[in-house]
Amino acid sequence: MGRLVNDEQEIISKNIDNYLDASTSEYSKYLNGVPTFTTYYHKNVNASHQDVGLEQVQEVIGSESPIRYDKIDDLSLYGISQADLQYVVDENYGVESEVEGDAIVLPDTIKPLPDDFFLVNYNDTDLLFRVTNVNIDKMNGKKYYKIDFVLSTYDVALIEEQIEGNYTQFFENIGTEKNTIVENKDGLIIQYIDKLLDSLTTNYLEDYMNKKIDILTYTFNDKILYNEFLIEFITDNNVMSENNNVFSQYVIDSIFETNDRNFNNMYDKTIYSALELNNTDDLVPNNLVATEITNVNTVFYYDINTYYFLQHTITENEEEIVIPYSMDLVDNIKNNTTYTDVELYFIENILVNHFNDSLVIDEEFLDTINNHDFSIGLSNFLLIPALMFVLQLYKKKLL
Numbered sequence: 001m002g003r004l005v006n007d008e009q010e011i012i013s014k015n016i017d018n019y020l021d022a023s024t025s026e027y028s029k030y031l032n033g034v035p036t037f038t039t040y041y042h043k044n045v046n047a048s049h050q051d052v053g054l055e056q057v058q059e060v061i062g063s064e065s066p067i068r069y070d071k072i073d074d075l076s077l078y079g080i081s082q083a084d085l086q087y088v089v090d091e092n093y094g095v096e097s098e099v100e101g102d103a104i105v106l107p108d109t110i111k112p113l114p115d116d117f118f119l120v121n122y123n124d125t126d127l128l129f130r131v132t133n134v135n136i137d138k139m140n141g142k143k144y145y146k147i148d149f150v151l152s153t154y155d156v157a158l159i160e161e162q163i164e165g166n167y168t169q170f171f172e173n174i175g176t177e178k179n180t181i182v183e184n185k186d187g188l189i190i191q192y193i194d195k196l197l198d199s200l201t202t203n204y205l206e207d208y209m210n211k212k213i214d215i216l217t218y219t220f221n222d223k224i225l226y227n228e229f230l231i232e233f234i235t236d237n238n239v240m241s242e243n244n245n246v247f248s249q250y251v252i253d254s255i256f257e258t259n260d261r262n263f264n265n266m267y268d269k270t271i272y273s274a275l276e277l278n279n280t281d282d283l284v285p286n287n288l289v290a291t292e293i294t295n296v297n298t299v300f301y302y303d304i305n306t307y308y309f310l311q312h313t314i315t316e317n318e319e320e321i322v323i324p325y326s327m328d329l330v331d332n333i334k335n336n337t338t339y340t341d342v343e344l345y346f347i348e349n350i351l352v353n354h355f356n357d358s359l360v361i362d363e364e365f366l367d368t369i370n371n372h373d374f375s376i377g378l379s380n381f382l383l384i385p386a387l388m389f390v391l392q393l394y395k396k397k398l399l
Helices: 008-020 025-031 082-088 156-160 184-208 228-236 261-267 271-277 329-335 346-355 363-371 378-398
Strands: 004-006 036-043 069-077 100-105 117-122 125-139 142-151 163-169 181-183 218-220 223-226 248-250 288-292 307-312
Touching: 069 100, 069 117, 163 184, 181 184, 184 363, 184 378, 218 378, 228 261, 228 271, 228 307, 228 378, 271 346, 271 378, 329 346, 346 378
Parallel strands: 069 163, 223 307
Antiparallel strands: 004 248, 036 069, 036 117, 100 142, 117 125, 125 142, 163 181, 218 223, 288 307
C-alpha cells in the first residue's frame, strides 16, 4: 500500500541529532543552534606550490601567492549567530573593520586550516572572514574543529582566481555513511538523478497505483496483475524511498508472506535478484503465469474485481502465460547484445549495458531518461523500478 511522508526537516534533524548527541557540554551552546551556510575557501595543500613552505608565505591572496583553494558551497558552521552578523553590519556605519569570533566545524566534513576563508551573506551584504587559528577536540572518536576568525578586507574576486576545485556540502548526508563534501561535477549528476527519481516515482505511482485498494497493479489482457516479486524488490531496496529533493518516503507493503522457500527460489531467478546481487548466473527467461488470487487474508479477495498473482510456473498452456518483457532480455544481457530499437527497448538496453559494465551515466545519458516517454505498459510496470535501482546504485558510488 502507499503512504507518503513529506517532512524534510524531520529527516535531516534526526540524522544531525544522532550524530551530535555525544557532544560535550563545552560545545552544546554551538551545536544546539542552527548552522550558518557559507561559501568556504579551503586551502588545498597538495595543489599549492611546495617550493615555499606555506607557513612562510608572504602573500596569502594575490597573483604572487603560491596558495590554492578549494571552494566549498554550503559548508555549514555552528556558532555564528544572527546577532553576531548584525553587529558586523551596522546599519549606520556599514561593515565594522575589527570583528572576530569563533565557530565549530563538524567532523567528517573538512579539516580547517589557518588562512582559510569563508563568505557569509547577511542582508544582501557579503562578509568575508579569515580563519586565524584552529583547535581540535576529539570526542567519542570524532574530531571537532573550533576555528577562530576575523573579518577580512581581501577581495573575494582575488580568492576566486586561486581556486583549484569546486565542491558542495550535502547537508542531508551529515550523520550518514555518505560523503558530505562532493565535487561539483558529481554533485550536479547527483542532483539530476534525484530529480529523475522524484519524477519517475511520482509518474510511476500515478500510472500503476490502484487507487481502489492502494496496491500496485497493471491490467493486461483483461487481467488485473499483481507481482509480488516487484513489490519485494521495491520494498527491500527502498526504490521509492530515496528522494533527496522532496524527502518523500513511499512505503509499499507486501501482501503475501515472502519468506517461504518456494517464493525465494522463484525470486532468485528474476531480474530483480540479479540486480541486487550484480550477478546473472541464476537469471533465467521469465515466463510468468497469472494465477487467480483467492487468499481471503488479502484485500484482493474482498474487491469486486478479480486479481491475478504473477508467478513462475512451468506450463504448456500458452493462454496462461504472461510475457513480462522481451524473452530475449536474459540472452542479450548474458551475451552483451543491445536491441536495435532503442526506443521500444529503452530500459532493456540500459540493463544490458549495466550488467556488462558499459553503462556511462553522465548528463547526456540522464537527458535521454528525462526526455523518454515512459508509456503505460507491462514492461514499464515491471522494469521502471529496475531503472530506478540502477540510478540509485550509481548515485551511491558518487556519495
